[in-house]
Amino acid sequence: MPVAYTRERYGAELVLHVTRDALLPLMALLRDAPSLDFAQLMDVCGVDWPDRPERFEVVYNLLSLTRNERLRVVTTTDAEQPVPSIASIWPTATWFERETWDMYGVVFAGLADLRRLLTDYGFEGHPLRKDFPLTGFVEMRYDAEAGRVVQEPVKLVQDFRSFDFMSPWEAMTTLPGDEKVHLNRIARPEDEKGDKA
Template sequence: MTKKNSMEEKLQDDIGADAPYDPAPEVAGLRKRFGAQVLSVEAGIDCQSVTLARECIVEACHYLKSEHGFEQLMDLCGVDRSTYPGWPAGAPRFQVVYHLLSLSRNHRIRLKVGLNERELVDSVTEVWPTANWFEREAFDLFGIIFNHHPDLRRLLTDYGFEGHPLRKDFPVTGRVEMFFDESQWRCVYRPNEVKLRQLIQKSWPGVDRG
């Protein structure tokens, strides 16, 4: 019996004979520890993607860091799937995607959790402090609220900004514009008025413009 086969058999014993075998030990460990809270596993081009129930995300991150050496959170981002082709109508609108890296093993894994508007997902800043600004960015641009975040403020948009720019229902031109009011001697907002302007005469490619 080869070493590889013995390892595969051990993993199969750990996760149960009837469970689908996955060669990544961290995925097998997640299946064993969190059971039905592991919603799906996909083999990506760069690494495996595991979709989890959002209620277990902090515990799952602690587990992957302590037991499988994923010491770095490389990135955390929000995704609006509302108009994604083929996205099921009843599926959560948003996803929070976590990209983890194990330096000791030179190995990566991607975690995903789904949630709808006004639903909360727990912050993972207690696992990786670097999640602080990542989560603030996702809150600012998508409106995703991270429960227990130490300082959940906007990061990229202006003070007093209303709305979340990367939601697919947010107008490209925005809803308000800022200007300096001489009479009040301060910056104020007013409803955005978009006027289509033609600055140069339109011409087809190849037309002599000389």
């Protein structure tokens, strides 16, 4: 089966852009072909482009130790279309795919263990999405009365404050300690030698 991809080069690193349906055959080829031998999966991460129809890029970073080369494989998806899991090719992908799902919400088809890694189990949303609110949805704090950690909706409480944006140092003509500074310069021996020369 022919694999559909496009390639480009960033510096010394080759980048392959592949469709979701061609991802698994390409990854198997990259790992198993003796002339390629990309035996190590170094990382799987995500990139969010909210203005694109398929807003997420899933980026796979591969390493060939025998050829001393790195390769980046990129595929795109949206929030609904799953990306095939490559855990059957590289078992270490399970951790990286869980992390990508937790941070971006990218669903991986065939991933047996889809639990949160970096956020709490009750966490709502995916923090690395560009449209995720900066303050989040809930906050956690220790409640002494309940004797446990509780989650509450975020409350941004700030009392009324009056800012004049004027530095207190601008209004002062003399600073504390100025009375100790001698205005007359004290002559040093090395200055006298320079005057004679």
